[in-house]
Each structure stands twice: as C-alpha cells, then as structure tokens.
Amino acid sequence: MEYIAELASGCLQTFQTVYRLYNQKLYAYTLKKTNSEYMAEEVVQLTFIRLWEKRNSLSAEYSISAQIFKMAGTILIDQLRKEAVSQRHLSVVETAQNQPEEQQLDIDLLEAAIEQIAPVRKKVFKLSKLEGYSYKEIAELLSISPKTVENHMSKALKQLRAAFSSIISLAIIMSAIIDR
Incomplete structure (x- = not known):
C-alpha cells in the first residue's frame, strides 16, 4: 500500500x-x-x-x-x-512511610529477602513484580526464553516464601519466649 x-x-x-x-x-x-x-x-x-x-x-x-x-x-x-504499576508502587511507598514501626520492619524484611536472591533472578523478579513487565517482555529485554523467565520467577518466589517462613517461625518462637 x-x-x-x-x-x-x-x-x-x-x-x-x-x-x-x-x-x-x-x-x-x-x-x-x-x-x-x-x-x-x-x-x-x-x-x-x-x-x-x-x-x-x-x-x-x-x-x-x-x-x-x-x-x-x-x-x-x-x-x-x-x-x-508506578502509581501502585508510589502508593505502597507512601503507605509504608506512614506505617507503624512494626509494619515498616516487614517491608524492610521483604526488601532484604529480595536482595538475597541471585542477581539475574532478582532482576527478573523486580521487572515482573515491581515494574509490571510481562514474562515475554522480560525475556526480550534480557535475551532469554520466556520459559527461563518463568523458572526464575518460580525459584525467586520459592526463595521468598522460604525466607518468610523462617522469619514467621522465628517470630512465633520469640513471641512465646516473651510471653513467658
């Protein structure tokens, strides 16, 4: 044409x-x-x-x-x-700044847990969850397959769940000790 x-x-x-x-x-x-x-x-x-x-x-x-x-x-x-996504993150940051110390501690723990993720996996996680990119877009950005992106996300989430599981267990133990 x-x-x-x-x-x-x-x-x-x-x-x-x-x-x-x-x-x-x-x-x-x-x-x-x-x-x-x-x-x-x-x-x-x-x-x-x-x-x-x-x-x-x-x-x-x-x-x-x-x-x-x-x-x-x-x-x-x-x-x-x-x-x-940007507005949602801005809202989360504003909310976090106005939260009691205990909730701020949860946010700090989450950020610390994310920082413990392997570099490429952390980048994939941040692009997906913090910046709102699709798996396909991440794959193109990082020159990897969408399946690899999916695997990185799965492992990142598994690692974060494990980190929070141990944090929650520790909190329960600490609470039991304090209550005695």
Whole structure:
C-alpha cells in the first residue's frame, strides 16, 4: 500500500511525510483516550520510533494508517500499565512511610529477602513484580526464553516464601519466649 514500500526501503523523506500526515491525528486520538498531554506526546513519539524500527516488517495488506494506530494502541496499553504499576508502587511507598514501626520492619524484611536472591533472578523478579513487565517482555529485554523467565520467577518466589517462613517461625518462637 501507499508509503509501505518506501518506508521498508528506509526512505527518510517518506517517513517524514508519514509523520506529518499522522502525528496530529495520533496525538488527538491518544489525548482523547488518556486526557494527558504528556502521555499523548509519549505514545506518539514511541509509535514513530517503533514504526521506523519495524519498517521492514510492515504488511502490504494493511494501510499505513491502520498499522500506525495498531502500534499506538499497543504502546498506549503498555504505557498505561506501566503508569498503573508506578502509581501502585508510589502508593505502597507512601503507605509504608506512614506505617507503624512494626509494619515498616516487614517491608524492610521483604526488601532484604529480595536482595538475597541471585542477581539475574532478582532482576527478573523486580521487572515482573515491581515494574509490571510481562514474562515475554522480560525475556526480550534480557535475551532469554520466556520459559527461563518463568523458572526464575518460580525459584525467586520459592526463595521468598522460604525466607518468610523462617522469619514467621522465628517470630512465633520469640513471641512465646516473651510471653513467658
């Protein structure tokens, strides 16, 4: 279809033309969906970066407009999910700062237990649980298979459960000693 062959061949002029044609439309679409100028600008920028990076895999079966808006939709979902994860973590941090000392100790213990996880496993765990990446995205980021990501997560969670199991057992013993 129009523009696709030229984009695939790396024609910068065609890319600039496509950018001029769809930049404002994409911005308006995203702004309407998010009510956030920042998010709309971010999605537009990331969409055109992805368009350039994926120019060789564009399909001649679909219009350039359909493909751009599909990319934008995917990027928008990713950005909203990351924003939601970020807000959740901010909420947890704010809540933790306002918690009694005992609950802060639990958070500190969790952070210490996470730090004891092997480096790659810890990175996989943080990307998944703290940053909200999917196993597939983590696999791509770290150049490993999704199954390897799954194995790392399984072992990380098992290690954390074991750490908390021993902490809880210790707390029960300490409580029994104090109550005597």
